[in-house]
Amino acid sequence: MRKPCCEKQDINKGAWSKQEDQKLIDYIRKHGEGSWRTLPQAAGLLRCGKSCRLRWINYLRPDLKRGNFAEDEEDLIIKLHALLGNRWSLIAGRLPGRTDNEVKNYWNSHLRRKLINMGIDPNNHRLNRVLPCSQDSSYSRSVIPSELEKVKGADCEQVSDVGSCLENATRGLPDLNLDLTITNISPINIVEEEKKQSEFDACRETLLLFR
DNA sequence: AAAAGAGACAACCGCGAGTGT
């Protein structure tokens, strides 16, 4: 049936050398991205086209940011993950200079654990245990159900396309912490609510950009 | 100082979607 993406023999695997990186960079500078299948041979690389593409997209592209994630980037990843699930490329698309692989790795090595430590199930973003109201976490504020209800309601039609990302997000994550409610709204909590609202608005803005 | 374990991240693999023939 289908041929493999590349012949398995005479193909380098594993870590890329500086020379290989340079060959790939030089070739793409000269000819542009694309045609990954034929690129390795044309560039004089003993690599699979897939491997070249991955190397370029994840590490060699000039517009990559690299380095540690900022706090606001972390927040955004968590929020988007709550809405979109493991759609890393979509999430990475909202983080300039970040790649899906980078976001995925960061999620698996840092953020997952962070949520678990906060008592939140990273798979469905539900609280595993009751946390005190004052629990520090921008996250616990970020996906409260009232916000999700607002998204599902008023603005759903506006984001019908990409999709449908929001629609899918809410439909695709049926366990999305929908019964987590904030009670006893005191004046202090009202201020908190307003803060939440503005954070939510920012998040929604981001989601609307998917259109 | 050495070994073991844990964490971080680069890279690979398999699959599905989109497109051309």
Add this chain to the structure above:
DNA sequence: GACACTCGCGGTTGTCTCTTT
């Protein structure tokens, strides 16, 4: 419609580095 090809995505694995014992 069936098939082949390419591309991109997400899950998983391999390996290197750091920390702990």
